[in-house]
Amino acid sequence: MPADLTFNSVVFLLGFLPLALLLYWLVPARAKNAVLLLLSLVFYAWAGLRWLPLVLVLIAVHYAAGLLLAKPDTGKAARRAVWLAAIVLTVAALAYFKYNAFLAGLIKAVAGGAWGALRAGDVLPLGISYYAFKLISYITDVYTGKAEAERSPVIFAVYVLFFPQLIVGPIIPYRAMRAALHDPARRGSPALAEAGAEMFVFGLAKKVILADGAGALWQGIIGSGGVGLANVSTPLAWLGILAYSFQLYFDFSGFSEMSNGLARLLGFECAANFNYPYISASITEFWRRWHISLSGWFRDYIYIPLGGNRRGLARQILNMAVVWALTGIWHGSSWNFLCWGLYYFVLLTVEKMFLLPYLKKGRVWPHIYTLFFVVLGWGLFTCNAPGAPLGLLLGKLFLPQGGVSALYYLRSFGVTLALCAVFSTPLPYTLWRRLDTRKVPRLCLFAALTVLCFAFVVGATSSTALYAAF
Amino acid sequence: MEEKKTVYRRTASPAGRPERPGALLVLFCAMLFGFALLNLFWPKRQVSELENRRLAGAPAFSAANLSNGRWTAGLGSYMQDQVPGRDALLWLESAARAVGLQQAGEGGILLGRDGWMFTEQFAVSDTVTGQLERNLAAVEQFTAQQAVPVTFLLAPSAAVIYPEMLPAGAPMIDEGAMLDDIFAHVQAAGASVLDLRGEFTANKADYLYYKTDHHWTTQGAYLAYRQFCALRGLAPFDADAAQRVEVPGFYGTHYSATRRWNVQPDTLWYYPLPYQETVYEVTGEAQFTPKSTGPLVAEEKLAGRDKYGAFLGGNNGYTTIEGSGEGSILVVKDSYANCFVPFLTENYKKIGVVDFRGYSYGPDSLIRQEGYDEVLILYNFQTFIADTGVVNFARPSTLPAA
Known part of the structure; x- marks a missing residue:
């Protein structure tokens, strides 16, 4: 079975990464972008050449479209046509490869007719959800004048294919990377690289120790050979969905930190994708802290262009519905993701209409309220996975019943879940920063954590990021 | 277009802090490049x-x-x-999981007290339930149609005999109830059943199962053999009077699955007996040609990792052993029988051994052709409920009726 080059694999850590850094650091500044492009192409083609033509065509189209938009003699109507054409092509590619089964089902349901499924295959082109959004942000920023068009095809390809962000984002807009992309000589510093090394190892630890550890509990329930959701007691069902919530957060934020750490090692400073979402005191706050690059993208390229909150309350609510339906199906082409998105639309609308002032006054209950709905949301989120149908899960959660007890799972996973809870807060990071002035303990701790993470990588059959599938 | 300045929050970002960089980056690079270089050589x-x-x-x-x-x-x-350093890293991972994270299981194996390890069995899946129904029906049908006496021996799992060694609260299935049910069905079909739970529990201090492997020990097999002799009215082989060969340093299948950091290796032993086994190449139903002849314990395997595989030289489709007793017996079995069968040489002249993993035909024609006087069905609980070969008991013969 071909496999993607994930950050938490031995071949990446002992093969690709050292070679890439060595090559990238040693070549002269003018060759750095070319080397970065080469590395990204190797990274992308790792699991086979199958999806490379698609992304190269899209890069070429957006590059050419950017140049056309930048030409002073392009008229207003022509600019609009170029921009729309690029967007439509990208969205069509995304729809065709990601959503055709879903759309065919939808059309079938609506029209009732026989609609031959135009399946392109069951495999999603690697990274399409991320690079398509990068491309749309680029061409829209050029169209609206927020960013200059990129004239170098190499630099533009480096932006789109930038290997740290290729599989699981974050979706960094071109305008945020432009300055560094154009200045390879002054790009980066030892301080930035050091921060990157630290961030990479912390991200790796989140993934291989916390996410995979918590995930083992949930998989032990719904996975093949597991106890089966139908057999669990209500407390175990709650423990399971809690563990899944931790798995999702540490998996995705771990990969995001590894990505940003690698970017810093290469001299790019990219914004954090997560900001302790589980400490939020409202759903509104949660979405400012969870997958920040995606919510930012939807705000900048869907919500605000639709009018945002400037056209009255009714229009604002409609805009929100559109944004959240799209956010839902961005995660996957099935009904549960759409429902999950609309679930947040309802919660956010309720908060916007009247709940927020009360939430602001509360101290403890807003956190409990937020966590409750977020964890429940993850139940909805995962209910297309085999073994976790929504009806069964809701029954287990809300109709108290006996079954396999939670006792053993608390005993076996209690420490992991407690660590997950602690690392969901800023406390460990604050403590780590206190070590800044104490060199020896800091270095010892860092070395120990690195070796430990590596042992977990070697011991595990390396699993890809959950968010690579979205 | 609405302008929003705070598009991306910069909070968790550690970059740009006022501090001299250096040592940590040097350490990171030393580890990364050092290890990558080491890897090459x-x-x-x-x-x-x-x-x-x-x-x-x-x-x-x-x-x-x-x-x-x-x-x-x-x-x-x-x-x-x-x-x-793969072995050392795996040891570190196992230690970190068990000591640091207090995880009680790994890879489907429970890490019990005192070095004990058990197969995790928290639920019986629908697949297994269906398989057990088919397996049980096949054994019942076979037994009911047999003219010769049939004994049914189902070894309980180690966790049933040593429940106090399981990790606290491990929600194991109610194997006892399932054993009761299986025994009742097979007995009703006309077999004599050997339920070892009482005898094993009374003698549990005797090291009846391996801590690092999913098999019973030679002592467990011997205790089962004595029960079998009592049932069949035979005089058992006297193990106390016999010389035994001990092989320390046995790391079994549970260990391979968990690589438990604080493993307590098992000791395996056997009684050197002067009998030979003949392993056959199975070419069809009740058709076979001799492949090899050798001792009951393949000593060369005792030096390797898979020490239990030395008994009868592993699992073969059809094997015969010439003993010093009287009459003949056919043992249809899984690997639990491999260290049990040698004891039968004291009581029978001819012992046939069938393992459905290498002989996928109904056993009736073999019993008739070779004239076996009785049949022993010997499995352990976990194989019996899930193995897809057990249905061969009821497989109709394709040979013309004699």
Whole structure:
């Protein structure tokens, strides 16, 4: 079975990464972008050449479209046509490869007719959800004048294919990377690289120790050979969905930190994708802290262009519905993701209409309220996975019943879940920063954590990021 | 267009703090490049004794393998398997999970007290339930149609005999109830059943199961053999008077699955007996030709990792042993019988052994052709409920009726 080059694999850590850094650091500044492009192409083609033509065509189209938009003699109507054409092509590619089964089902349901499924295959082109959004942000920023068009095809390809962000984002807009992309000589510093090394190892630890550890509990329930959701007691069902919530957060934020750490090692400073979402005191706050690059993208390229909150309350609510339906199906082409998105639309609308002032006054209950709905949301989120149908899960959660007890799972996973809870807060990071002035303990701790993470990588059959599938 | 300045929050970002960089970056690079360099020169192995499996070798390079991703995937497995210090890193991982994270299980194996390990069995899946129904029906049908006496011996799992050694609160299935049910069905079909739970529990201090493997020990098998003799009215082989050979340092299948850091290796033993077994090449239903003849314990396997495989030389489709007793018996079995069967040489002249993994035909024609006087069905609970070969008991003969 071909496999993607994930950050938490031995071949990446002992093969690709050292070679890439060595090559990238040693070549002269003018060759750095070319080397970065080469590395990204190797990274992308790792699991086979199958999806490379698609992304190269899209890069070429957006590059050419950017140049056309930048030409002073392009008229207003022509600019609009170029921009729309690029967007439509990208969205069509995304729809065709990601959503055709879903759309065919939808059309079938609506029209009732026989609609031959135009399946392109069951495999999603690697990274399409991320690079398509990068491309749309680029061409829209050029169209609206927020960013200059990129004239170098190499630099533009480096932006789109930038290997740290290729599989699981974050979706960094071109305008945020432009300055560094154009200045390879002054790009980066030892301080930035050091921060990157630290961030990479912390991200790796989140993934291989916390996410995979918590995930083992949930998989032990719904996975093949597991106890089966139908057999669990209500407390175990709650423990399971809690563990899944931790798995999702540490998996995705771990990969995001590894990505940003690698970017810093290469001299790019990219914004954090997560900001302790589980400490939020409202759903509104949660979405400012969870997958920040995606919510930012939807705000900048869907919500605000639709009018945002400037056209009255009714229009604002409609805009929100559109944004959240799209956010839902961005995660996957099935009904549960759409429902999950609309679930947040309802919660956010309720908060916007009247709940927020009360939430602001509360101290403890807003956190409990937020966590409750977020964890429940993850139940909805995962209910297309085999073994976790929504009806069964809701029954287990809300109709108290006996079954396999939670006792053993608390005993076996209690420490992991407690660590997950602690690392969901800023406390460990604050403590780590206190070590800044104490060199020896800091270095010892860092070395120990690195070796430990590596042992977990070697011991595990390396699993890809959950968010690579979205 | 609405302007929003605070598009991306910069909170968790540690970059740009006022501090002299250097030491940590140097450490990171030393570890990264040092280990990558070490990896190039580290000796490569073909097998991991510790994990009891073959390790991936270097992938074959070709243009086709490169373009379809097979070469890179092979490179991934190769580097993962051949990583420098793999055994030490696996030990560290296991220790960190067990001591640091207090995890009580790994890879489907429960890490019990005192070095004990058990197969995790928290639920009976629908697949297994269906398989058990078919297996039980096949045994019932076979038993009911047999003219010769049938004895049914189902060894309980170690967890049933040593429940106090399980991790606290482990929600194991109610194996006792399932055993009761199975025994009741087989008895009703006309077999004599050997339920060892009482005898085993009374003698549990005697090291009846391996701590690191899913089999019973020679002592467990011997105790079962004595029960069998009592049932059949035979005089058992006197183990106390016999010389026994002990083989220490047995790391069984549970260990290979968990690589438990604080493992307590088992000691395996056997009684050297002067009898020979003949292993056959099975060519069809009740058709076979002799393949090899040798002792009941393949001593060369005792030196390797898979020491239990020395008994009867492993699992073979059809084997016969000439003993010093009277009459003949056919044992239809899983690997639990391999250290049990040698004891029967004291009581029978001819012992036939069938393992459905290498003989997938109904046993009726074999029993008739070879004139076996009785049948012993010997399985352990876990194989019996899930093994897809057990249905062969009821497989109709394709041979013309004699």
